[in-house]
Amino acid sequence: xxxxxxxxxxxxxxxxxxxxxxxxxxxxxxxxxxxxxxxxxxxxxxxxxxxxxxxxxxxxxxxxxxxxxxxxxxxxxxxxxxxxxxxxxxxxxxxxxxxxxxxxxxxxxxxxxxxxxxxxxxxxxxxxxxxxxxxxxxxxxxxxxxxxxxxxxxxxxxxxxxxxxxxxxxxxxxxxxxxxxxxxxxxxxxxxxxxxxxxxxxxxxxxxxxxxxxxxxxxxxxxxxxxxxxxxxxxxxxxxxxxxxxxxxxxxxxxxxxxxxxxxxxxxxxxxxxxxxxxxxxxxxxxxxxxxxxxxxxxxxxxxxxxxxxxxxxxxxxxxxxxxxxxxxxxxxxxxxxxxxxxxxxxxxxxxxxxxxxxxxxxxxxxxxxxxxxxxxxxxxxxxxxxxxxxxxxxxxxxxxxxxxxxxxxxxxxxxxxxxxxxxxxxxxxxxxxxxxxxxxxxxxxxxxxxxxxxxxxxxxxxxxxxxxxxxxxxxxxxxxxxxxxxxxxxxxxxxxxxxxxxxxxxxxxxxxxxxxxxxxxxxxxxxxxxxxxxxxxxxxxxxxxxxxxxxxxxxxxxxxxxxxxxxxxxxxxxxxxxxxxxxxxxxxxxxxxxxxxxxxxxxxxxxxxxxxxxxxxxxxxxxxxxxxxxxxxxxxxxxxxxxxxxxxxxxxxxxxxxxxxxxxxxxxxxxxxxxxxxxxxxxxxxxxxxxxxxxxxxxxxxxxxxxxxxxxxxxxxxxxxxxxxxxxxxxxxxxxxxxxxxxxxxxxxxxxxxxxxxxxxxxxx
Numbered sequence: 001x002x003x004x005x006x007x008x009x010x011x012x013x014x015x016x017x018x019x020x021x022x023x024x025x026x027x028x029x030x031x032x033x034x035x036x037x038x039x040x041x042x043x044x045x046x047x048x049x050x051x052x053x054x055x056x057x058x059x060x061x062x063x064x065x066x067x068x069x070x071x072x073x074x075x076x077x078x079x080x081x082x083x084x085x086x087x088x089x090x091x092x093x094x095x096x097x098x099x100x101x102x103x104x105x106x107x108x109x110x111x112x113x114x115x116x117x118x119x120x121x122x123x124x125x126x127x128x129x130x131x132x133x134x135x136x137x138x139x140x141x142x143x144x145x146x147x148x149x150x151x152x153x154x155x156x157x158x159x160x161x162x163x164x165x166x167x168x169x170x171x172x173x174x175x176x177x178x179x180x181x182x183x184x185x186x187x188x189x190x191x192x193x194x195x196x197x198x199x200x201x202x203x204x205x206x207x208x209x210x211x212x213x214x215x216x217x218x219x220x221x222x223x224x225x226x227x228x229x230x231x232x233x234x235x236x237x238x239x240x241x242x243x244x245x246x247x248x249x250x251x252x253x254x255x256x257x258x259x260x261x262x263x264x265x266x267x268x269x270x271x272x273x274x275x276x277x278x279x280x281x282x283x284x285x286x287x288x289x290x291x292x293x294x295x296x297x298x299x300x301x302x303x304x305x306x307x308x309x310x311x312x313x314x315x316x317x318x319x320x321x322x323x324x325x326x327x328x329x330x331x332x333x334x335x336x337x338x339x340x341x342x343x344x345x346x347x348x349x350x351x352x353x354x355x356x357x358x359x360x361x362x363x364x365x366x367x368x369x370x371x372x373x374x375x376x377x378x379x380x381x382x383x384x385x386x387x388x389x390x391x392x393x394x395x396x397x398x399x400x401x402x403x404x405x406x407x408x409x410x411x412x413x414x415x416x417x418x419x420x421x422x423x424x425x426x427x428x429x430x431x432x433x434x435x436x437x438x439x440x441x442x443x444x445x446x447x448x449x450x451x452x453x454x455x456x457x458x459x460x461x462x463x464x465x466x467x468x469x470x471x472x473x474x475x476x477x478x479x480x481x482x483x484x485x486x487x488x489x490x491x492x493x494x495x496x497x498x499x500x501x502x503x504x505x506x507x508x509x510x511x512x513x514x515x516x517x518x519x520x521x522x523x524x525x526x527x528x529x530x531x532x533x534x535x536x537x538x539x540x541x542x543x544x545x546x547x548x549x550x551x552x553x554x555x556x557x558x559x560x561x562x563x564x565x566x567x568x569x570x571x572x573x574x575x576x577x578x579x580x581x582x583x584x585x586x587x588x589x590x591x592x593x594x595x596x597x598x599x600x601x602x603x604x605x606x607x608x609x610x611x612x613x614x615x616x617x618x619x620x621x622x623x624x625x626x627x628x629x630x631x632x633x634x635x636x637x638x639x640x641x642x643x644x645x646x647x648x649x650x651x652x653x654x655x656x657x658x659x660x661x662x663x664x665x666x667x668x669x670x671x672x673x674x675x676x677x678x679x680x681x682x683x684x685x686x687x688x689x690x691x692x693x694x695x696x697x698x699x700x701x702x703x704x705x706x707x708x709x710x711x712x713x714x715x716x717x718x719x720x721x722x723x724x725x726x727x728x729x730x731x732x733x734x735x736x737x738x739x740x741x742x743x744x745x746x747x748x749x750x751x752x753x754x755x756x757x758x759x760x761x762x763x764x765x766x
Contacts, residue, residue, distance in 0.1 A: 471528020
């Protein structure tokens with residue numbers, strides 16, 4: 001027990017004056033904004049409707065003067081990654097700056113500019129990171145501003161790497177709101193467990209959405225990350241994170257309220273996205289559906305940064321999922337876009353699928369195979385591309401050009417191809433024809449007439465070029481059922497098929513303009529499987545000599561025609577026999593043959609153009625070192641690929657659906673292909689689509705005025721989009737009538753009948 005002294009007792013019994021109560025501290029700005037934000041979180045009754053309205057892919061309308069729309073894709077540069085080809089990016093921007101304004105793209109889609117920081121997950125990827133996210137944002141802003149200065153609309157589509165950046169900064173935001181702000185804004189790592197704990201916070205979802213919708217675009221426009229509270233205090237004298245100022249300022253702007261002096265001082269207010277913000281030439285999206293309105297039509301282009309189950313699945317056929325989905329959309333009667341673009345696969349490939357061009361864009365990274373093991377990370381996309389797909393990725397760019405008349409142009413650009421293009425001052429055209437299937441019920445000789453007329457009177461009249469007649473021009477006797485299937489077309493025999501094509505082309509070539517005849521550098525004829533399977537093994541004939549004779553007659557010595565019928569092909573010290581043409585045009589070495597590789601038949605499920613990749617990546621790769629362009633047919637689907645500094649093209653057909661294809665679920669796409677080379681511009685692949693061919697008006701022998709003189713006129717109710725070529729009966733209610741025909745079709749059927757009844761010998765009856 002403690003004993004109290006007298007002094008202590010006296011003191012305890014005496015009243016003393018009490019100290020005044022302490023003054024209450026005024027809440028800090030940081031805590032006020034935090035509390036107000038947390039209290040404002042609530043759920044709405046119409047949450048489903050609001051969510052779906054907010055998270056539907058953006059529909060962007062762009063009005064364009066003129067009769068064509070050009071959309072360029074600059075994807076997957078990945079500032080901050082070791083393989084980012086910044087030198088190529090600089091050359092690409094300089095090329096665009098030097099173009100006349102009328103030749104520049106109308107819209108530039110940018111995606112995948114940033115690599116990220118990898119603060120929390122996949123932290124080994126920091127081994128291939130060359131700069132902080134802050135520096136990446138500065139580079140991205142500079143890149144975008146150069147495009148904007150050229151007067152082009154820039155669409156920035158968020159990438160999967162951007163999503164990871166947003167997740168990293170959402171972690172920081174939640175910790176700020178929970179009172180655990182970081183002391184530095186650099187790319188500091190955080191444990192996965194800590195990141196997972198923060199994701200469980202009730203603050204995570206709302207802040208993730210704010211980062212996704214507002215903060216990322218603000219940082220992209222500003223070219224920097226958000227400032228920490230220490231940085232704000234040093235700059236403005238108030239200890240508060242820029243994130244909290246932005247959070248409060250955005251709410252004020254949405255409500256139409258004035259911002260505080262501190263917000264105006266710290267924030268780059270003009271860069272804050274909000275609903276009433278004036279639209280400029282930068283549109284930041286979460287995928288997009290573009291409406292391109294030109295003088296004569298509206299073209300729909302859908303863009304998706306990724307269209308696989310995971311963003312890191314680098315596959316050989318990035319178009320597969322899109323093809324499956326779009327086919328089902330058509331099957332249920334939904335409209336499909338004119339183009340569907342996939343951005344993150346860094347694999348340049350495209351094909352016409354029905355009325356839609358499905359394409360995957362090349363990336364702007366160049367893989368370095370000499371990176372040491374320190375920089376070879378299993379989770380890194382560069383390694384997945386190289387080791388998973390087996391492709392040596394080379395930086396490239398793609399542009400799609402849509403014309404009001406239906407033609408589609410695809411521009412392909414990389415360093416090697418641009419260097420080749422600079423070797424000739426004038427552009428040249430490599431024209432590919434294949435798969436006419438003359439004699440088949442599927443044949444559309446009326447469209448072959450239009451395609452040839454366009455080449456002679458528009459393409460070759462303006463630029464020099466070369467023609468590749470690349471197989472299956474006739475149906476031949478390729479299979480036993482051929483006569484049974486095609487008897488009603490009247491061209492069952494090979495002789496009759498040859499005579500029909502000869503007569504049709506003679507009409508066209510007789511009206512060939514003088515300029516086209518002088519510009520045509522040569523004609524190369526290669527047989528296809530329908531020619532070589534029609535008796536070549538027995539008789540040595542591919543039934544293509546008539547084409548050589550025809551073009552020789554038309555040339556009058558101005559160009560050379562070569563028939564490559566089982567030619568000798570040299571490969572180093574070896575030689576072999578093949579139906580292959582090799583030619584040079586505008587400093588480009590071109591190889592043409594009907595089938596790229598004798599593997600994978602129609603309907604096999606593999607994307608046919610992948611055969612071109614297989615050729616460059618197999619043991620035949622070294623033999624293709626000098627090759628720049630390869631053209632093929634056979635698959636009746638217009639396709640292209642840029643790989644290994646080369647371009648491969650599969651031509652469309654000028655024939656429709658056959659029973660063979662129907663039974664295999666394979667629907668052909670009508671069209672033909674022209675590749676424009678040289679002239680100091682990127683290679684340009686021109687697709688003549690069904691829309692273009694249906695509506696094209698001939699200028700030569702098959703022009704309306706010339707056919708009318710011969711008594712052939714188009715039926716009044718003829719519809720090029722509904723009526724085919726065959727003389728079949730069409731049921732209309734209780735009666736049947738013959739299919740309406742165009743003047744061209746009537747002239748061609750006249751040729752058929754003249755062949756079928758060419759003999760009028762009579763044996764007199766007594």
